[in-house]
Structure formats: structure tokens, C-alpha cells
């Protein structure tokens with residue numbers, strides 16, 4: 001187990017910079033998820049930690065030791081790849097034991113560790129099969145088993161679940177979480193899926209274009225997004241955004257209506273400043289069908305454009321100040337397009353961003 | 365299906381359609397094969413046509429079994445084949461690994477690498493015959509001019525040197541078979557298992573030994589199958605460079621068979637030898653094919 005520290009880590013391909021100076025400290029035993037859209041540099045960052053990619057600038061330390069110039073084999077980390085990357089010519093047992101064999105462990109020791117990992121991951125019956133004879137989920141398990149047998153200082157996961165179907169992905173997600181609770185090893189986990197990030201992480205690192213947008217616990221990132229990008233990337237459906245200006249302590253929307261947001265939000269905004277009001281679908285609900293009924297709010301009469309019933313809840317598309325907005329209706333109730341309902345906006349849970357920079361105006 | 369079983373006409377049609385092909389095959393392959401098998405059971409001499417009708421059973425074969433004049437070239441062929449294949453594999457692997465490393469000019473090099481295969485083996489034989497000639501050959505000439513030796517090294521006159529010279533010519537011509545196939549293997553090789561192995565603790569040599577090489581073995585076995593057939597029937601280069609000499613010291617199976625059949629006119633005996641050498645080729649092919657299948661079994665279905 002070890003702490004991982006990145007200071008000003010950069011990656012350049014020729015003149016192209018794909019990672020722009022990342023600063024991040026991952027505590028011993030912590031589960032950190034790097035999340036961001038495809039191409040934002042998550043894998044590159046992870047591979048620099050692993051040693052599979054040269055570090056163009058800055059420093060990576062694992063357990064206090066600078067590893068910039070160490071090959072992967074000297075970093076005592078293990079990695080799970082998106083395509084599993086099993087050794088096709090070895091059976092499951094040899095796949096699991098390969099790292100230990102290379103490290104020169106005794107056969108007894110290897111057998112013990114392999115059995116232990118096979119037990120944890122339910123691979124005991126598959127040990128004599130080759131990877132070609134396994135299903136996607138089983139291969140995934142073997143890849144994870146191969147990572148844990150070596151008892152490394154840290155696990156690195158690069159989108160390990162993205163090749164699995166939705167149901168299996170949910171199962172494996174839960175297993176990864178259980179596994180971490182069992183072995184308590186430092187984990188750096190890369191994904192583009194914000195649900196995986198929210199469910200697995202002790203701390204989430206949201207990345208965009210080779211930069212960190214925000215670091216925080218899932219709840220911090222969800223409840224207090226640092227900017228519009230994080231606000232729309234984390235949470236589903238994406239947060240609704242309404243452009244407006246600050247006018248007399250309220251936000252005046254495009255159609256002239258004033259939304260009286262709490263002072264906590266407008267505290268750092270100047271009169272007349274162009275802002276973006278952010279509010280999640282969960283916080284716009286027909287009266288009597290929302291999550292919170294008290295606290296500051298505003299009521300609006302809106303007509304339903306489209307409703308997607310999901311059973312216990314429905315996603316409702318409507319329009320506010322000429323802008324399409326998604327709202328949620330809790331409870332099994334049918335609504336039809338054209339219905340006119342009174343919606344309540346839970347404004348204590350709204351967010352306010354500077355329109356120009358996209359930064360949150362919330363006083364933290 | 366049921367209709368096909370009940371109407372005889374459609375039942376026969378496929379066989380009738382195949383008939384011309386079958387007839388041609390019988391005439392071109394089966395007939396000569398049977399004829400040569402028959403001659404190997406007779407004391408057939410080209411100069412005595414009547415001997416074609418004297419059946420002597422397995423006499424030719426039995427006599428060959430105890431004839432060192434046959435088994436020495438036989439053993440020499442097996443040895444030559446083993447050394448040639450191993451050296452070509454090692455050299456071809458080295459070339460493939462090097463070419464795989466370079467990023468600029470790779471296509472050009474790949475093409476150049478194929479050049480030796482574009483020449484007729486006869487011409488390659490002549491070329492090396494002149495290079496290795498002890499009096500006028502450029503090799504001795506170069507060695508003497510450079511002051512490395514003042515003797516004329518008898519490249520094609522000494523038995524072992526002659527064998528080595530033939531081996532060199534053979535390798536010059538055909539190492540690219542290995543190089544090309546192994547390079548194709550390297551191109552097809554997934555990057556992930558290599559990276560996984562590096563993280564798992566392998567140094568570059570261990571990655572090569574435990575990951576790259578096993579992945580390349582099916583490609584190597586394909587090349588070995590092709591080349592074992594090729595070398596086992598080696599004739600032209602040897603014929604041109606040494607003619608099997610000096611004193612039969614570079615005689616391989618097929619130069620011996622050709623000499624027995626055409627020069628000594630003992631066609632019956634020659635055909636018996638040919639059948640035994642064919643068995644040798646088949647044995648090598650089966651051996652490498654087995655190895656190929658074993659190595660390939662693991663490669664399917666995994667990305």
C-alpha cells in the first residue's frame with residue numbers, strides 16, 4: 001500500500017499537449033476515480049503512473065519514491081486493462097501466477113496466492129481453462145485476479161467494465177467495491193461513466209482536455225460542482241442550464257421572469273452580471289411530486305412537452321423561459337403532453353455560474 | 365433434402381459434374397504415382413526397358429536400408445535441414461524484430477528483404493559458385509586484398525566448407541521467408557498482453573521470452589513447414605555449386621536420386637529412394653503442422 005502523488009505531471013506528443021500539469025495526491029488505501037469524456041487524458045495519466053508512458057514533465061511519486069524513470073516492473077503496481085490483456089497462451093492458473101513466477105516466488109507460494117485470488121473472485125472452477133474458453137465477465141475476473149495476487153502497492157484500472165453488458169457491469173462494479181473493502185489497497189480507476197465514478201469513488205477527479213476540473217467526494221462533486229462542465233457531466237440527466245442576469249438579488253431569465261435564488265448563491269455575483277442558473281431535473285417537480293417540499297422555492301406553471309414514464313418516476317420535458325428543461329415527477333402517475341402543471345423549483349439546491357468563465361458563484 | 369433423396373437424377377448430378385476434375389486428377393497425379401510406385405518395385409533401368417516388367421518386391425527398399433551410400437546423404441539432408449531451419453529462424457526473427465522497431469523506410473526495407481526470393485535458385489547457385497570459387501571468386505579475392513589471408517581458401521572444394529557455402533547460399537535466398545512471416549506476426553501482435561507483462565514485472569527479455577515468442581511460434585511453424593518442404597527437396601543450388609562433390613561430400617537426397625535415376629539410369633532404385641525421401645518430407649510437415657496446431661489453439665478467440 002502506498003500514497004501516490006502527482007505534481008505538475010504533463011504529457012506531450014511532439015508539440016501536442018494532452019495532459020497539462022496535473023497535481024493530485026492519492027492517499028494510502030483510497031479509491032480515486034478519474035472521470036471525464038473520452039479523449040480527455042485519463043488513460044494517459046494512468047499509464048504515466050503505471051510507467052507505460054513516458055512522463056514529459058512533472059513528477060510521479062509512489063510511496064514517497066520518485067518513479068519517473070523507473071520501468072513498470074519496478075513500481076510494484078498492477079493494472080487491469082480495458083481489453084483484459086490476458087496472456088492467450090496460458091491457462092487461467094498461469095495467467096494469475098505469472099507475475100509471481102517472474103518475481104521468483106516458490107511454487108507453493110504461487111499456488112497459495114492463486115487459490116486465494118481464485119476463491120475471492122469465484123474462479124476456482126476455471127483455473128485450467130485458457131482465456132479463449134472464457135466469457136467476457138470471466139476474463140474480467142481473471143484480469144482482476146492477476147492484479148490482486150501480487151499484493152501490489154496500488155491497483156490501476158483503465159475502464160475495466162466498458163466491454164461488459166449493462167447487467168454484468170453493475171455486478172462487477174459491486175464486486176470491485178467489495179474487493180476494495182476487503183484488500184484496502186490504493187486504487188486509481190479510470191472511467192468515462194459518471195455512474196461508475198459516483199458509486200465506486202472515495203474521491204472523484206473530474207478531467208477535461210488534460211486538466212483537472214474538480215476533485216472531491218462524490219457528494220461534493222454532485223452537490224457543489226465547481227463549474228458548468230462538472231455540473232453537466234456528473235449526474236443524469238445532465239443539469240438544466242438557464243441563462244440570465246443578476247437583478248436585485250434575483251436571477252432574471254431571458255423571458256423577464258425573476259427567480260429569487262438564495263443569497264448563498266448570489267453573494268459573489270455583481271448586479272447585472274451575466275450568469276447561468278443550474279438546476280437538476282430532480283429539483284424541478286410538479287407540486288406534491290417532488291423530493292423536498294420545504295425550503296426556498298419558486299412555483300411555475302409549465303406545460304408538459306414530453307413525458308418518459310420510468311415506473312416509480314417520470315422524466316418530464318418542459319420549457320422554461322424558452323429553454324428546454326427536464327424535470328422529474330416522483331410517484332407512479334401518468335402525465336400527457338400538453339398537460340399544464342404547477343412545478344416547484346427547489347432553489348436551495350440550485351447552482352449559479354458565471355456565464356463567461358463557467359465557474360460556480362457559490363460561496364463555499 | 366427429402367426431395368434430393370427421392371429423385372435419383374439430382375442425386376447423381378454432383379458426381380457427374382465432378383467427373384472431369386476427377387478424370388484429370390487420375391491422369392495427372394494418380395497414374396504417374398502408381399507408375400513410379402511400380403517401378404520402385406522393379407529393377408527398372410532406363411537402358412533396359414524390359415526390366416520394367418520384372419517384379420522384385422521390396423528388394424530395392426531392402427537393399428537401400430542397408431546401403432550407407434543412401435543413408436549418409438539422407439542423414440546429411442536431415443542435418444542440413446535442421447541447421448538451415450534453425451539458423452534461418454534465428455536470423456529471420458532478428459531481422460523481423462529490427463524491422464519492426466524502425467518507423468521510417470519500413471516498407472522499402474520489407475520489399476528489399478524479398479529480393480533474394482525473386483531470383484531463380486539456379487542463378488543464385490551460379491552467383492555463389494563464382495563468389496566462393498577458390499581461384500577467381502570475389503570472396504577469396506576480397507580476403508586476400510584485405511590481407512586477412514594469403515591463401516586461397518577452398519570454399520567449394522573442402523567438404524565441410526562446401527556444405528557451409530551451400531548453407532550460406534540457401535540462407536541468403538530464403539531467410540526472408542521467416543523474416544516476412546514473423547514480421548507479419550509482430551504486426552498482428554496485440555499490445556495489451558505485452559504491457560500487462562511489463563506491469564506484471566517482466567524485463568524486456570522476459571516479455572520477449574514469455575509473451576512475444578509464444579505469440580510468434582505459430583508464424584514460425586508455418587515458415588518451418590514451408591521451408592522444410594523446400595530444403596528437403598533441395599537440388600538446384602547444390603547441383604550448380606558443387607554437383608554433390610567433392611567426392612559426394614555435399615550429396616543430398618535429391619542430387620543422389622537424380623544421379624541414380626538419370627546418370628546411372630537405375631530408375632527403379634531412384635524411385636524407391638524418392639519414396640523414402642517423400643516420407644521424410646511428410647514426417648517433417650506433420651511434425652511442424654502438429655506444433656502449429658498446438659501453438660495456435662490458444663490464440664483463437666482472445667482479443
Ligand SMILES: Nc1ncnc2c1ncn2[C@@H]1O[C@H](COP(=O)(O)OP(=O)(O)O)[C@@H](O)[C@H]1O
Nearest residue numbers: 013016018036037038039040041042043044045
Ligand atoms: N500516441 C499518441 N500520439 C498522439 N496523441 C495521442 C497518443 N495517444 C493518445 N493521444 C491523444 O491524447 C489524448 C488523451 O488520450 P487518452 O488518455 O487515451 O484519453 P482518455 O483515456 O481520457 O479517453 C487524446 O486526445 C488522444 O488523441
Ligand SMILES: [Mg+2]
Nearest residue numbers: 042043044159
Ligand atoms: Mg482511455
